[in-house]
Amino acid sequence: MKAIYKREMRMYFHSMTGYVFIGFFVLVTALYFSMMNILMMSPQFEYVFSSVIMTFLLLAPMLTMRLLSEETKQKTDQLLLTTPVSIVGIVLGKYAAAMTVFLIALGITALFPVILLVYGTIAVAQIFCSYIGFFLLGGIFLAVGLWISSLTDNMIVAAVGTFVAVFLLLMTESIVSSASGSVAFSLLFAVVLAALFALYFYNNTKSKPYTLVTFGVLLAVIAVLYFVRPTWFDGLAGRFGMLFAVLTRYSYFAMGILDVSAVVYMLSFIGLFLYFTVRVVEKKRWA
Numbered sequence: 001m002k003a004i005y006k007r008e009m010r011m012y013f014h015s016m017t018g019y020v021f022i023g024f025f026v027l028v029t030a031l032y033f034s035m036m037n038i039l040m041m042s043p044q045f046e047y048v049f050s051s052v053i054m055t056f057l058l059l060a061p062m063l064t065m066r067l068l069s070e071e072t073k074q075k076t077d078q079l080l081l082t083t084p085v086s087i088v089g090i091v092l093g094k095y096a097a098a099m100t101v102f103l104i105a106l107g108i109t110a111l112f113p114v115i116l117l118v119y120g121t122i123a124v125a126q127i128f129c130s131y132i133g134f135f136l137l138g139g140i141f142l143a144v145g146l147w148i149s150s151l152t153d154n155m156i157v158a159a160v161g162t163f164v165a166v167f168l169l170l171m172t173e174s175i176v177s178s179a180s181g182s183v184a185f186s187l188l189f190a191v192v193l194a195a196l197f198a199l200y201f202y203n204n205t206k207s208k209p210y211t212l213v214t215f216g217v218l219l220a221v222i223a224v225l226y227f228v229r230p231t232w233f234d235g236l237a238g239r240f241g242m243l244f245a246v247l248t249r250y251s252y253f254a255m256g257i258l259d260v261s262a263v264v265y266m267l268s269f270i271g272l273f274l275y276f277t278v279r280v281v282e283k284k285r286w287a
Helices: 002-014 017-039 046-064 069-073 077-081 087-108 111-119 124-150 155-179 183-205 208-228 236-244 246-254 260-285
Strands: none
Touching: 002 017, 002 087, 017 046, 017 087, 017 111, 046 087, 046 124, 046 155, 046 246, 069 155, 087 124, 087 260, 111 124, 124 155, 124 246, 124 260, 155 236, 155 246, 183 208, 246 260
């Protein structure tokens, strides 16, 4: 893992990727800090992070798009898989490198609250919680980006896929609140979930007959549930969507609340997508 980590850190800083990421993140944060704290004379730095979150649409793909997709494209993935490093070590090494670059950028922005502290009074505990929450939120987006990078050998596809995934995660609350009240929408949502599960089943078995049978069984279960207990579909999409409501969990940190359940949720989210990445890479080893 250590060797993979060092290799990726060299890649970030021998190219322009690491410098561009850090420079862009610090610049955007500085602009919001100037507008929201300096010009408006506000001591609430946590509002800056709430405004900067949207930059992850560009920053997450920037850091993760080449991590595994480039290995596949250049055919170095098989060479990497034959090294003494375990698959878990490979994935964690690459993820740790991306998180380190993010942490460096985040650490530089710590100068801004220090400036506020020198010239006034700030809620140190609330800002500290905001930093923890923002770091974990970035960890989620980078874990998702790493997983998407493992699915393709095209960096552009990985970048676009990560952009879309981050966008959906950021917009989950809005999508759920506007569409989840309809039973018809929830029913359609259940069918879409069944189709996605069938696709996942096909990806693992490569058997079209078994996949069609699986999809048919799932549709039959949905139909029976709808006719026997239609109220079960009330708010189904909303309940499922809230499982991915990462901004809701981050809002606790922004309010200065170090919520243990939110920490566990974010760490579990990260762990889940790192596990997905390990499974994808593991499958390539035996392909």
